[in-house]
Amino acid sequence: MTTLSFYLYKIEVDPPKPGEVRIKIISSGICGTDKHILEGKDKVPLPAILGHEGAGIVESIGEGVTSVKPGDKVLMFPVPECRECSSCLHPKGNFCLKEKVIPPTGLMLDGTSRFTCRGRKIYHLYGTSTFTEYTVVHEIAVGKIDDGAPMDRVCIISCGVPTGFGAVFNTVTPGSTCVVFGLGGIGSAVVMACKASGASRIIGVDINEEKFPWARDLGVTDCLNPQKLEKPVQEVVVEMTGNGVDFAFEAIGLIDTMVGALESCHPSYGVCVIIGVAPSNSQLIFDPLLLLSGRILKGGAVGGKDSIPKLVTDYMEKKINTDPLITHKFPFKSINKAFELFQAGHW
Template sequence: MTGISTAGPSTVIRCKAAVAWEPNKPLMIEEIEVAPPQANEVRIKIVASSLCRSDLYFLLEGKNGSNFPMVLGHEAAGIVESVGPGVTEFKQGDKVIPIFLPQCRECRFCKSPKTNLCADSVPIVHYEGMPEPVSRLTCKGKKLTQFMRTSTFSEYTVVKQNAVAKIEPAAPLDKVCLLGCGISTGYGAAVNTAKVEPGSTCAVFGLGAVGLAAVMGCKAAGAKRIIAVDTNPDKFDKAKEFGATNFVNPKDHDKPISQVLSDMTNGGVDYSLECIGNVGVMRSALESCVKGWGVSVIVGFTNEHDLSARPIQLISGRTWTGSAFGGFKSKDGVQQMVKAYMDKKIKVDEFITHNLTLNEVNDAIELLKQGKSIRTVMRISPE
């Protein structure tokens, strides 16, 4: 289990992976088998993968046991090891980023400028009664669910070619791996979905990696005032580094945060972005927007609760919308973001607070659970 394969494209690879056998339990480092890529698939040697809160969400909130055992991880970068029949876009040795959101470029969604969704997208979670998800990973005779079709907490994985972005050879994989989810999601939510305008006032709720990226996106779009909202005051210095101008801790006030922001901004912010995944905060973010034209974007993920709002809050002119992967057409967007990083137009290194190895994956999980990390990058295999 060296992480370096001498296998051909038709050979099963045995390698190391972190397996989640059941919900809310430590991941186990196991030897797994990775099948050869089939038609239109790419087998990738994962070099670096970071831990995203979505991985943690499904590990801790995995109420549907049919998803287990599985291999988590979806924010990564690696090198093409082999390709299956019909793959023309990639070749062995290409540097790539696997993406949880495909871009086939052929369906009605991909052809429309109105969305970044793709008809080939699959539900993040498999429920009883659904067709069995495809997986090329097995361990001890059991099929492993490929989380978000990627499963990057493994030295090798197999991904459909429509969910892989080729990146420039000079890109450092242990940095640009972050562009496969969190940074692109937050940054794009501000720039592509909210369409933040120069001179505007914004509020960002939640200062994890996605929230900090949203702050960075608001600044890049020319926002004059960016109010960072979080219950952890230790995060403000970091938020200021990305462009925040004010910090508000809801715990410091005895009135609703929406009222606090309204008082600060003469009636509400122009744009708000919820980057936590809490339906109560989503409503607060909406109510923090100015009537008439305020736009509130739901960025944080949750699938456990229903949303609620009073109709007058929308009738009065506010817009409430959501954003997946920052509104980027996935393959194109990743390439754009990698180029922006290489051209020093966006920050990436500043999100990385810890560097660990795959063997230390449970340490990375604890750091995130305790709020001690923004992004932990794990070295999975040597380049």
């Protein structure tokens, strides 16, 4: 197990510059990406303040900010929406070209940081950094939400929920067969969305069988543990479904499971959606003949300034219920305990 290294330091947080917002963090979710960074799988500039699923209250705004004001409840997004680049202007694009995820720079849009500790620069994570009392983000990465929204519940709608829901609602059709590799937070969001989209069969794949009862409650119809199968799990999925599923979702971030998800798809029309973030410098290698017959391989991540606040509204109106995705709550001083449970699979 990786040794955790979270300590509470006094960080100086600069005032927001033009186009920026300083936010008091109220609640933050823990994402698998944070865990991967701690394990050294995903490389980011260090030292950094991690966290990117944050809900907070606007403390102050920089010159020119018009979409939020002090006192507003907001969510922060690791993928912003500038509404100017070719991705934002395209009807099917949501991965803003001003994002700080691929590759992570650890800096604000002007190339500087708003954090210092004992005179030393501290890097941001994906332009958000939510494991802190105060953070500074650019206006294009902030969305105002309902004043009555419970911050400790909706913070996960910053990343995990829209990633899972978006991957499904833009692809799955009623009556479809689906397989979900990884039944963690994002995988569980995928399961919920598959069920809401009318999928007729949802196969869940995970090596932690403690998640299976919970996954079935969310909508999984069949659970598979690859470590207890006599053949590769993708072969079992193909046998279970005739010739493969209509839609496969990879929510783990491993090359082997990405290939497995692709091979689980129907050869003529199956769609494989990669959601998990692979370790830095990984190379996805597979037989190109897998695509020649008609399979589709695509990726998906997060949402935009419009779609995420709408999910909060849907939550408030009880159109969706993401509460089952929250398994534990801790005060910030117990963040190490939270990660220990996370790494042990109790999530």
